[in-house]
Amino acid sequence: MLNMILHGTPTDLPPLLIAHGLFGSGRNWGAIAKRLSADRQVIAVDMRNHADSPWFDSHGYPDMAADLAEVLDSIGPADVMGHSMGGKAAMVLALTRPELVNRLIVVDVAPVAYDHTQMHNLEAMRAVDLDKVTRRSEAEAQLAERLDDPTVRSFLTQSLDLKDKRWRLNLDVLAAEMPAILDFPDLPGVYEGPCLFLSGGDSDYVLPEHRTRIKALFPAAVFAKIPGTGHWVHAEKPRDFIAAVAAWLAR
Numbered sequence: 042m043l044n045m046i047l048h049g050t051p052t053d054l055p056p057l058l059i060a061h062g063l064f065g066s067g068r069n070w071g072a073i074a075k076r077l078s079a080d081r082q083v084i085a086v087d088m089r090n091h092a093d094s095p096w097f098d099s100h101g102y103p104d105m106a107a108d109l110a111e112v113l114d115s116i117g118p119a120d121v122m123g124h125s126m127g128g129k130a131a132m133v134l135a136l137t138r139p140e141l142v143n144r145l146i147v148v149d150v151a152p153v154a155y156d157h158t159q160m161h162n163l164e165a166m167r168a169v170d171l172d173k174v175t176r177r178s179e180a181e182a183q184l185a186e187r188l189d190d191p192t193v194r195s196f197l198t199q200s201l202d203l204k205d206k207r208w209r210l211n212l213d214v215l216a217a218e219m220p221a222i223l224d225f226p227d228l229p230g231v232y233e234g235p236c237l238f239l240s241g242g243d244s245d246y247v248l249p250e251h252r253t254r255i256k257a258l259f260p261a262a263v264f265a266k267i268p269g270t271g272h273w274v275h276a277e278k279p280r281d282f283i284a285a286v287a288a289w290l291a292r
Contacts, residue, residue: 044067044087044093049082054080056084056116057083058109059086060109060124060126061088063222065091068199070085077290084116088105088108091200096214101226103133106130106134119141121146122145123150125148125246126222128147128149132145136258139234147239148274151246153251157223160219166210168187171207174206237264239265239274240274243269
């Protein structure tokens with residue numbers, strides 16, 4: 042089963058399950074999960090091939106959705122929120138096991154195939170000489186030879202195990218499965234439950250032309266944007282993000 046990080050204790054309100062994006066971890070969502078756990082339990086998972094969850098030879102969305110379903114089979118139905126890769130996994134979960142999903146929050150991703158390849162980030166991590174790394178700053182310096190964005194470099198090194206000198210990411214499988222990660226499976230189901238698509242105001246991941254596809258699969262979907270944010274909407278403006286999610290969950 043996926044590694045789970047629990048915040049708060051069970052209440053009369055449904056728990057909230059959070060699924061992170063590619064190269065992330067449940068720990069990345071710690072501050073947001075803690076704030077949202079004021080009135081409900083929040084469970085942030087490590088997705089397969091990430092952090093402290095098991096490694097597998099596959100990384101497709103049916104597999105990731107089944108992992109989330111296994112968690113919810115053990116704790117009961119929940120509200121589910123996913124960002125990017127985690128948002129696609131959450132959508133597939135809702136489409137295939139709708140009885141487990143009370144409400145769905147999809148953060149800055151649509152049920153479509155993308156050409157935003159992440160191979161450059163993956164290859165940059167592969168190129169780091171971990172034998173020469175004793176501090177995260179040293180890994181970031183090596184990443185800087187290939188990646189210009191310091192925010193991305195800082196994010197990636199959060200998945201570095203300094204003690205064992207290894208990435209806490211199954212880089213080989215993630216590379217092999219990158220086409221599946223960028224894609225979205227063709228599924229026959231429809232999720233009728235409440236659904237919020239929350240996007241970054243400056244992001245190009247959820248475009249007007251995606252709305253027809255979204256509405257076909259999630260007919261109750263509503264849309265909101267947080268101005269001045271890109272794809273990492275929750276990290277760029279966490280207070281606004283928490284306020285938007287909390288307000289929608291409180292409806």
